[in-house]
Amino acid sequence: MHQLQPNPSTSSGQAPSTSPEQAEAQASAATAKRGRAIVLTSGKGGVGKTTTAANLGTALARRGASVVLIDADVGLRNLDIVLGLESRVQHHLLDVLEERASIDDALVADKHSEKLFLLAAAQSREKDEVETAKMQALVSRLCERFDYVLIDSPAGIELGFKNAVAGADEAIVICTPEVAAVRDVDRVVGLLGNRFKPQLIINRLRPHLVRRGKMLSVDDVNGILRLPLLGVIADEPEIIVTTNRGEPLALQTHTATGAAYHAIAARVAGEDVPAPMPAAAKPSFAERLSAFFGGKRR
Amino acid sequence: MIEFLKRLFGQPGSSATAKERLRLVLMTDHLELAPEMIEKMKRDLVDVISRFVEVDRDRIDVTFERQDATLAMLANIPILSVNRPNGNGTHKPAEQPAPLPEASAAAGASAASSSAKASNTKPPVRKRRRRKKSQRAAPAPAT
């Protein structure tokens, strides 16, 4: 498979007929006022792409940036659920691409952050109905209006992934500390190549398992992937609760995980803050007890 | 500590919210209709039924279920009075089932059957699944 190329239309801000050299020149000239189109992807499913998109979008909007989240998972949309906006969705991505609805008709305003908007995926359509060129053009238009266009990619590396990537010019890859997830991210990074400047978020870390040697550590994961690390998010039951309620954890800045998303947002925005790491929780009494008796396993 | 007490005494959690949200979202997924359109359909449906009987608009419960390959709309519409205000009530003795308002919904592509259940004073019963037996239109109690 060939490496994918970043969005030619956002890079040039013009018709794709522009030569690559011109495109580069115009891109650097236009960078100052153009929004950033970032795809969130992972290869493996269920590692937290959608949760990360919702939380990063919320955190960026709280910083005062205007943000639009695009759910590119046509047929299996979920970003509306995680944001609690499922009952407000009237039009979707394919309505806009096929010009049955305007961008403004289709954008759903978030409940909590006034600078955050969602463009939902179509639920009853198929991924191969998305035209790559139209997707690129749409992302370009959104980049004229928003500071950030975050594209939530579907799992896998099929057409849905390619369309999600097609509109972007940067990538954030999400990985969990599991062998299968690391292997899949490695594959996706290979497909993306360096032009998307992929950065890494490690999700679902369980520090107590890392301490007991039962889970890959941050260094283990990034020793293999070797990507700029945006931050590490701990595995918290709280995430399930926030999805149940449709309220991203980033709204709760007083929680450790909420604060971690805000730190990641600051880093995405270019601030020089340290990458958030889950506090290495103290060993529990039971753990100390089992360590004392040399217990290997439960 | 408050969190601890909440856990100990089992404060209502988020799963109830989750279930309600799922119910709505799957309903709209199956119908391929926006929630607003479903509300409009409910209103129109009740308007039609109201031409024949007086219904309790506040306690109407309309749900959609998938049964095998088809989708069914289940409407629980409490009837306040079978006698219409302008007197078109031709209801029969209690032994014989009264003809029930049978609203056939053509909602979505596959909405198949609909059943309107009449009850007199009881609030709408919200039994969701395993209701196949009771789906036959229940006899309307005489008022």
Added chain:
Amino acid sequence: MSARRIVITSGKGGVGKTTTTANLGATLAKQGKRVILIDADIGLRNLDLVLGLEKRIVFDLVEVAEGRCQLRQALIKDKRFDSLAILPAAQTREKDAISPSQFASIVELAAETADYVLIDSPAGIETGFRNAVAGANEAIVVTTPEVSAIRDADRVIGKISAAGKPIRLIVNRLRPEMVRSGDMLSVEDVCDVLSVELLGIIPDDEEIIDTTNRGEPVVLGDGNRLGVIYQKIARRLEGELVPFTTFDNQSLLGRLMGALKTG
């Protein structure tokens, strides 16, 4: 006699399809059944990793489809279970490297020498999913008790039942303590929403992370609780009526401990 051909799928990724395929396959093999596992996730294969067989791959699914090797040459026998073999996916190819009819005929071929062919479907509902379903005559849908996983499962159930194939459900990663505190949907809630027959309930267990790291199915060891649960699922697949394990016998003391642990 031809084997049962079962696809294991979910819509949403990361809910435990591959782990379930590996462990259910190993359990059936332990019970003396001849089992072939097929990884249908071309481009993102992982079944080999979960079973620790990644170093032994010579040929793959696409090479079999293209006639570059025999099916039996591509099958990797799992030495820990006499009658378990896997057919790995190709890693550097795309899902459309194989057509649904090609996939179905490979499954058919595998079915001649096995009692069970379990097909590990990729996430999503694109080509890879369609291939995996094309080869099967029954389906197991895996979900977790989370809103987005259930919504995706519902979508997949709609597609498979439109193809007229029977479906059964496994609810994975249940956290009984969260169900009790009202912060997780219960198995009843999930079944209520999806209305398909329940095949199994698997609790969230950190042991799975550890065993996957080591490439050993969790059912390898004897007497662990997940092993018992997979045995029950395997027996239900065989048609036996086996009561479901309940996780909700919780005393006040247990609740106190739970609150202390999570609080």
